[in-house]
Amino acid sequence: VVDALGTIKRSLLDPMNNLENWNRGDPCTSNWTGVFCQIINDALHVTELQLFKRNLSGTLAPEVSLLSQLRTLDFMWNNLTGSIPKEIGNITTLKLM
Ligand SMILES: *[C@@H]1O[C@H](CO)[C@@H](O)[C@H](O)[C@H]1NC(C)=O
Ligand SMILES: *[C@@H]1O[C@H](CO)[C@@H](O)[C@H](O)[C@H]1NC(C)=O
Ligand SMILES: *[C@@H]1O[C@H](CO)[C@@H](O)[C@H](O)[C@H]1NC(C)=O
Ligand SMILES: *[C@@H]1O[C@H](CO)[C@@H](O)[C@H](O)[C@H]1NC(C)=O
Numbered sequence: 001v002v003d004a005l006g007t008i009k010r011s012l013l014d015p016m017n018n019l020e021n022w023n024r025g026d027p028c029t030s031n032w033t034g035v036f037c038q039i040i041n042d043a044l045h046v047t048e049l050q051l052f053k054r055n056l057s058g059t060l061a062p063e064v065s066l067l068s069q070l071r072t073l074d075f076m077w078n079n080l081t082g083s084i085p086k087e088i089g090n091i092t093t094l095k096l097m
Pocket of ligand 4: 065086087088089090
């Protein structure tokens with residue numbers, strides 16, 4: 001999950017450094033910007049990426065599909081380019097995008 005988030009970060013352009021804390025410790029317990037987790041089957045999983053209005057551009061990496069318990073993926077009000085990775089179709093838990 002840390003690797004998936006690292007890949008997602010590297011494929012984005014983040015001129016305001018909104019994701020600068022996406023490198024410390026565990027994303028679920030170290031307060032990473034826009035990353036929210038829940039306990040599912042006795043383990044913490046990333047369930048939300050809320051990156052609404054963060055001045056991001058670049059592309060959304062297909063590794064987002066490795067976040068297998070994702071419910072919400074919010075990239076509204078950014079300037080992402082490219083297509084939505086087809087791997088997103090594999091996240092069966094996804095409810096809001
Ligand atoms: C989490 O980080 C945000 C932004 O960096 C900060 O405003 C907030 O106070 C932090 N919360 C905790 C519980 O550390
Ligand atoms: C986004 O960019 C605008 C214009 O440069 C700036 O005013 C705003 O604070 C930035 N917001 C974030 C979350 O980076
Ligand atoms: C997106 O790009 C357009 C054109 O470059 C710019 O006017 C707009 O402010 C940008 N929006 C955000 C949220 O960065
Ligand atoms: C979706 O998952 C299936 C089974 O794990 C895999 O075979 C398939 O290649 C995946 N599709 C995409 C688009 O990632």
